[in-house]
Amino acid sequence: MKGPERTRIARLWKREVLSHRGWQRHALFLLAAIAIGIVAWYFQIAEREGDHWFSFLKGETALWDGGWSVPEPLATFLPMIWVTLSMLLIVTLRDRYFRGTEGTGIPQTIATLKTTDSAIRDRMLSGRILVGKILLLTIGLFSGMTLGREGPSVHVGAALMHMITKWVRFPRHLVRRGLILGGGGAGIAAAFNAPLAGLVFSFEEIARSFEKNNVGTVIRSIIISSVFIVLILGKDYLFYGRIESTDANWTVGQWASIFVIGVMGGFLGGAFAQVTIKGSAFARRCMKWNRWVTPLALGAGLGVLGYLSNGESYGSGYQQTQQILRGGVEYPWYFAPLTAAASFLTLASGIPGGLFDPSLTVGAGLGQAMLPLINMLSPGLQPEAVIMMFMVAYFAGVVQSPITCAIIMVEMTAARHMTLPLLGVAVISYECSRLVCRTSLYESLANTFLAGLGEQAETKSRLTDQPSATPLK
Incomplete structure (x- = not known):
């Protein structure tokens, strides 16, 4: 040395x-x-x-x-x-x-x-x-x-x-x-x-x-x-619990379902991200106009959606997702779009809160609603497999982080035998999402946030540089 x-x-x-x-x-x-x-x-x-x-x-x-x-x-x-x-x-x-x-x-x-x-x-x-x-x-x-x-x-x-x-x-x-x-x-x-x-x-x-x-x-x-x-x-804690699902003995037609699910989830997730970017900007302008009416209107919108969904759109959606994955409850077709609309209003309001749970819930609702179609195109797939692929596809379309979306689903369910299908739908979803929303949701909001700080600094600088008025004698 x-x-x-x-x-x-x-x-x-x-x-x-x-x-x-x-x-x-x-x-x-x-x-x-x-x-x-x-x-x-x-x-x-x-x-x-x-x-x-x-x-x-x-x-x-x-x-x-x-x-x-x-x-x-x-x-x-x-x-x-x-x-x-x-x-x-x-x-x-x-x-x-x-x-x-x-x-x-x-x-x-x-x-x-x-x-x-x-x-x-x-x-x-x-x-x-x-x-x-x-x-x-x-x-x-x-x-x-x-x-x-x-x-x-x-x-x-x-x-x-x-x-x-x-x-x-x-x-x-x-x-x-x-x-x-x-x-x-x-x-x-x-x-x-x-x-x-x-x-x-x-x-x-x-x-x-x-x-x-x-x-x-x-x-x-x-x-x-x-x-x-x-x-x-505890060492056995899993976010959604253990889900028994595997890609073993899948036919070519069943593997083809990855493409169908990835495309559907990617375009829907990308559309949600793009609408959220535009909607958040509009909500910020409305907040400047009136800081009482705007939050009351957004909150009332959440209340109406809760009423229309029989209370199922309230909260993170964690319990509903667990029930869908375990096959215990079947939700109506409008559960997913109403939950997505509620998530949009919450994100547009700018209140502190995440979108992982609601996005996964929307994906689970989509998967349950689309089960008959996927079974018709690719017979024999386990319902849990279809639902998990829809969850990852929609989630990856929203946040455009495909590797994270696939890995987090495997870790939350211990469904390691679904790793390849989940990675496949995540990548396809990511590519489709970028056709709708070129800049990812988080990056776009980060750029908007920095631009807002710059505007605040410029305004403060202008006010500081203005000469103070001299009193008339």
Whole structure:
């Protein structure tokens, strides 16, 4: 070993292993990764309790055994009023106290990697954003909004990892990218107990490139947060439960169903993404026009959709998806489009909340509705296989992250024998989606977010540069 190489290794050991500051970095990193797991666990509890609360409002259950339940017709209209007023409350709190918590949080995380302005990065990954994201998502989970919790988990994870850089010095490449990627990936991994999907998502969607110098940091953060979730929920925990399905002994005609499902899911998902991009821009203009009427109108829209769907479009859709996958409940054909419409209104409003769960639910509803057609074209396919392929196809069409979509479904169901079909529909869906929506949903929202920050800075600069009026004598 040459002299310069020995010197470099010695400095590395001194900086990372033998120094007090090095151990401080490792300890803070460990605590931040564990905190990401704790927040993801809390979101899961909040979602479960929120569903129970909303079931009470709908008159389906009592708050406690033997307790009073909401009677009809109050059980029909109370959820509609609740979701409408909750929308106004969340939007008001967001705009007054927690600017920067808008939407899923994934676009903001992507935006912090795109910008070179450290002040913007600090503002978007601050303690205020952390508190606001947790608080407003909790209200959303108890209000019946059609939203998920994965996007806020990503934003909170990135914020936690970035905040530790204010207490101890980290290498520049970790401050600018590595820790943010690690926190975002850990958020996905902990939310779904899907470490591989979290790893892939951090590079495929957040970074949009593979970064060798940051991969170790990303893997460590994902492992720590995932181990915490496993210790709490058990090593056998699966998000949707174990689904027995396989591609063994498929005929050529059955393999051809991958193309059909991928095309359908890709175009539908891409259309949803494009409409959401346009609709979000329109909703922002309406918010500037009136910050009372617009959220009330969006909330009332969610209430009407809930009424039309017999209450099934309220919430994340997690329970409905489980029931569809397990074949326990058959939903009407309009379940998927009404849930997609509710997800659109929620995303357009810009309240904190994710789209993973609702998108997977829409895909499951599409799969169940299209089962007769797929069985006619490709007889003999298991219903679970068809539904999972539709879930991945629609989801990949919406977010345009095909590898993540396939891997996360395998990890959530332990259906490893479906890996090839799921990857196939994801890639076909991705290509079809790009024909409808050229810029992915998250990237488009990230660019819009950065453009909005630039407009705010220009406005502030103009106001600062204006000469103050001199009083007349």
